[in-house]
Amino acid sequence: MSTDNLTVVLAHGAWADGSSWEKVVSALESAGVCTIAAQLPLTSLDDDVAALDRTIEHVEGPVVLAGHAYAGAVIAASRAANVRALVYVAALAPDEGETVADILGRVAPHPAAPALAPDAHGLIWLPDEAFPAAFAQDATSEEQTYLRAVQQPISVACITVPVGRPLWKDVPAWFLIAQNDRMIPVENQRFMAERMGATVSVHAVDHVPLLTAPTVVADVLLDVVEKVGGNHG
Template identity: 45%
Template sequence: MCAPHLLLVHGAWADGSSWRKIIPILLGQGLRVTAVQLPLTSLADDVAATQRALALVDGPVLMVGHSYGGAVITNAGNDAKVVGLVYVAAFAPDEGEAVGELGKEFPPPPGLAELRPDAHGFLSMTVQGVLENFAQDLPAEEGRLMHAVQTPTHGATFGAPTGQPAWKTRPNWYVVATEDRMILPALQRQFVERLNASTLTLPASHVPMLSHPGEVAEFIDRAARQLRSPK
């Protein structure tokens, strides 16, 4: 019996280094890991990049998505290889829903006020936004590093409707971050109920995989072990 390959999908204003603290832990547990690098140019482009990474993996796959990456795995996770989905403080849209439409019944998350557009429609997060709203439970030097390596994200990405959601046909896990200022915890709990997901709740910012890497890695490892399949 072997555990599924882990395909890690980062969110907006980030890159694959979002997973830098948990990848060594997961590799140390004998798991196979790939971190996808999203272009963040459109939902279709990001799903395509994830599908290309998925095509290179043999055997079953457990997809893990952070933040906007949850929308990506919701769409890309319909591949027959995918046996489960883990959402880390992530969006989990239903069919026809766009990320930008989710949570409008709540006050705007504080972090959204710290996004700045360029002339081409790409949004970037300010240093203040990262330090105070995106990763406020990390040391300031880590927050500044995250700001420096962020990938600007096209605004149209958040208006693209979701196709058939993979979470309707696969087991799901969800990490709730109770101090999140990007995706409000109340909205995350709605996703947990929607997905009927096994849940880990952490007193974390929007990046629990960086502020609580041990707990998040253990949760992902547990999900992978529960999905063991024959070689």
């Protein structure tokens, strides 16, 4: 299969939007790989999967689907027929019958991880101090300020619904483990990656390497594109 018609579709996590992938998009496009960053409403898991699948509907040809953090659950719930591989970037991978909250809470949190609780509308906001302390400790102060300013809260309905059969049981998966992640402990990432039988790469990066180490993320994605689609020229 030629990679000429292969598209990478990126799904963002909680407290972010599609622009969080900006540096990775630039790197992939510079390498000649068509890339789309989906916009998820973060209003419920079903809403997010529907938004992702609507994005994929606009793609002709095969897709490599990548998800960051919470979006690991979203990409695994896609039923788009043209998905050829999944890539988890410090992401969550609940198994059938589990919720995102289940898998997130299976190990003790990092000491710097924030305490989270929904507001009166059922939305979970990341505390301001968590951006430099845990979410993006390797980012510049300007980047941390921007992340805080534009954060998109996530609904409780996104993380409390049991998932169906995850797509990683049917298509090959890759997992970028973030060793310095303070939001999803590294031992939890290892557990999920091993359980799904993913091809693993481990990097000394924080929770948002798509922002703080975009070359690392882009290189992983380019390697997947090569393996799924053959040599790109």
